[in-house]
Amino acid sequence: MNLAETTANPVGAGAMTKLNGFAQILRDNGFILGLAETRDALKVVASGGAARPSRLRPALRSLFCSRQSDWQKFDELFDAWWLQRGMKSATRVSGVPQTPPPGLQTETAGRRSSGESDQADHVERGEGSEVSEAGQSRREGASRTELLSKTDFRHLTNPEDLAEAHRLAEHLAKSMRARLTRRMHARRTGQRLDLRRTIHKSIAHGGTPLDLVWRKRKDKPLRLVMLLDASGSMSLYSAVFLRFMHGVLDSFREAEAFIFHTRLIHISPALKERNPQRAVERMSLLAQGTGGGTRIGESLATFNRWHARRCIHSRTCVMIVSDGYDTGAAEDLGAEMQALRRRCRRIAWLNPMIGWQGYAPEAQGMKAALPHVDLFAPAHNLESLKSLEPYLARI
Incomplete structure (x- = not known):
């Protein structure tokens, strides 16, 4: 089936190529994507408001992320493919050689030449970078904690690093x-049977061990x-x-x-x-x-x-x-x-x-x-x- 035919609105060849490439990148990084998710994503791309990466990001994230690990990796892969940020890192992670896709930037540029204002372009870039910066700060926080964990205490001269080491x-x-x-x-939970006491209690029942006595270890x-x-x-x-x-x-x-x-x-x-x-x-x-x-x-x-x-x-x-x-x-x-x-x-x-x-x-x-x-x-x-x-x- 041609995925472009499954959408209500026609999708440009550039946008479709770009989306297929992004879906392949996600699969290479462990995301579970099927025909239904890709078809819904094409519908999102075909809508008028999805030309902006800042609006496309949350839509694709909700479609493609089904596990916590997917949410943790999605922003980095999205920035690398759609915004061409950290392409070298994303290529190393996915193992797929990437070329700058002809996608939404081309379509957006065409709209700008048709009469969209520079102010809209500024808002678009601002929204996209805000999400990226938030994701980057989370990654930097994790990296900083890992670095502090391996740093010798005598090398912690920055007061902020020392205070963070105290807290950690x-x-x-x-x-x-x-x-x-x-x-x-x-x-x-691993209790053992107290055989001596169980036999002693079974005398009253003719030797049948009806009442089992368990031995508990008293741990200090x-x-x-x-x-x-x-x-x-x-x-x-x-x-x-x-x-x-x-x-x-x-x-x-x-x-x-x-x-x-x-x-x-x-x-x-x-x-x-x-x-x-x-x-x-x-x-x-x-x-x-x-x-x-x-x-x-x-x-x-x-x-x-x-x-x-x-x-x-x-x-x-x-x-x-x-x-x-x-x-x-x-x-x-x-x-x-x-x-x-x-x-x-x-x-x-x-x-x-x-x-x-x-x-x-x-x-x-x-x-x-x-x-x-x-x-x-x-x-x-x-x-x-x-x-x-x-x-x-x-x-």
Whole structure:
């Protein structure tokens, strides 16, 4: 069947060629298009108002987009084919060589020469660019978030980028908690039959097991205890980690937070403030001495003596965020790490310097701690923090 014959109004050869090419581009990019959609699109093109791309875009979008993924890709493909914007990108995506189609611009130009005003042309371009700019801003926002996730925190010098990283770090902690909770509920659905109690109850029924007794595993919730190195060598990372810790305490019911430099400070009450900015300000009043030296061994001794019994149970993961540079004796750090290891389920040591090229744990403090560490992982960007979730899910 000739598709041009299915429309009520005649369609020019240029417009029909252009529409067929656009439909093929959409099919190459995963859109599901049939004869009915193409026939309706021809009717739209044949109507008088469809000559403007700004009016044609929403009409074709409603006809051709049947899934969320289609809506996400449509604007970029439309701009490339109809407005000749980003043709190189669209060609790479679709794999179809494209030549500038002779379509609506030619017909529109003919109308202009017949007497349409330049003001109409200005309105037409304005409407089309507005939709394109909105789509571009969405793509730029997603790209910026992805770029920030892979950027080392020490390279975030722009205040806007740093503020966005703070927000993403807090959001990451909350989303981790939500996913870990869903996994925990899924595990609880797998109940096992308590055979001993079932047999005991069946005695009253002559040995017939009419009443089945199920065994439920009583799981303790995962508890996170975070200790953040706030010394001078960690100053480029500590601000982002404070926002991550604020998100952890705001989302995890079982969580405690400490910072240490030359001494250990319990900051959970300060970080439980609902306002993140006020929480950081309140915490700064407690953290006198931040930015100086580090005594990791002495700080862990304080934790083991005064806080460990209250904070740690059988499903506790202690997360130490530090570069491992200790001004105290390495033997003391090793002894305190050994004592801490006997108390908790897991110890994760997050070192931002692991993300640096050519890094090796040569510091004496780091060498003394490593034998007692279950996970030694990088923590230099948001992507490395996100990779902690699978590990926590296995605890």
